[in-house]
Amino acid sequence: MKVVLFCGGLGTRLREYSETVPKPMVNIGYRPIIWHLMKYYAHFGHTEFILCLGYRGDLIKQYFLTYDECLSNDFELTGGSKEVRLYGRDIEGWKITFADTGLHSNIGQRLKAVQRYLGDDETFLANYSDGLSDLPLREYLDQFRQQDKIASFLCVRPSQSFHAVSLGDDSLVRDIRHVGGSSLWINGGFFAFKREIFDYLKEGEELVEEPFQRLIRLEQLAAYRYRGFWACMDTFKDKQAFDDMNARGETPWTVWKSAAETLATQPHQIRGGE
Numbered sequence: 001m002k003v004v005l006f007c008g009g010l011g012t013r014l015r016e017y018s019e020t021v022p023k024p025m026v027n028i029g030y031r032p033i034i035w036h037l038m039k040y041y042a043h044f045g046h047t048e049f050i051l052c053l054g055y056r057g058d059l060i061k062q063y064f065l066t067y068d069e070c071l072s073n074d075f076e077l078t079g080g081s082k083e084v085r086l087y088g089r090d091i092e093g094w095k096i097t098f099a100d101t102g103l104h105s106n107i108g109q110r111l112k113a114v115q116r117y118l119g120d121d122e123t124f125l126a127n128y129s130d131g132l133s134d135l136p137l138r139e140y141l142d143q144f145r146q147q148d149k150i151a152s153f154l155c156v157r158p159s160q161s162f163h164a165v166s167l168g169d170d171s172l173v174r175d176i177r178h179v180g181g182s183s184l185w186i187n188g189g190f191f192a193f194k195r196e197i198f199d200y201l202k203e204g205e206e207l208v209e210e211p212f213q214r215l216i217r218l219e220q221l222a223a224y225r226y227r228g229f230w231a232c233m234d235t236f237k238d239k240q241a242f243d244d245m246n247a248r249g250e251t252p253w254t255v256w257k258s259a260a261e262t263l264a265t266q267p268h269q270i271r272g273g274e
Helices: 033-043 057-065 107-113 137-147 195-200 210-217 236-248
Strands: 003-007 048-053 075-078 083-086 095-100 123-127 131-133 151-156 163-167 173-178 186-194 221-226 230-232 269-272
Touching: 003 033, 003 107, 033 048, 033 123, 033 131, 048 057, 048 107, 057 095, 131 186, 137 151, 137 186, 137 221, 186 195, 186 230, 195 210, 210 221, 230 236
Parallel strands: 003 048, 003 123, 048 095, 151 221
Antiparallel strands: 075 083, 083 269, 123 186, 131 230, 151 186, 163 173
């Protein structure tokens, strides 16, 4: 099942971090958030990716064209850098399509632009590429198949430090509480679609606006409510929170880390050598 990753936005609320790096290329540790997301999907066997590029898409292309597996794997160096033996692999077996979908395109336009790269797939996955989760993807997809709807998305509790306010007709406050403790659910940016989604997406439309409203009227839009870990990188404060978690070794989204990988001792690749 192919995975469409929307990674062409300007990321204006992260400009204080960098004005030149697109949001999906902002690092958590020594790898960008898009890498963490792709590793997540690959863990569940989904290794065909379609990247919807826009703002500074050249940086995303260059990152993968010059990818260095040594940065996130144990390796053995011999002969004064003449020979490198990796004890793990990152992106072996991945297939990545890089598609320029426009600098100012919205999500709906970007999705429409990569329709041809989906081939004959009846279903596919999609993601905003700015959030991470430990969502049990197999369970989510099982529910999607059982519900037999055209579209589904992850529904989560908001994690931002805002307060939801309830007002009466007299403008007096009836209730105020942190959004995480309210009854509010939000779109978590993880999607599953049947290819029929394109029948409800018209030229220039934003995906979650007019198309989703049409699906709602037809009872063809479902949500998967999840109370586990989810967080997005929307602001510089969010970036710092991810960095703090990574520094503490608290990274629940890294579901691919297994005992088998940790105990691996045999070299997987030889790079260099004469």
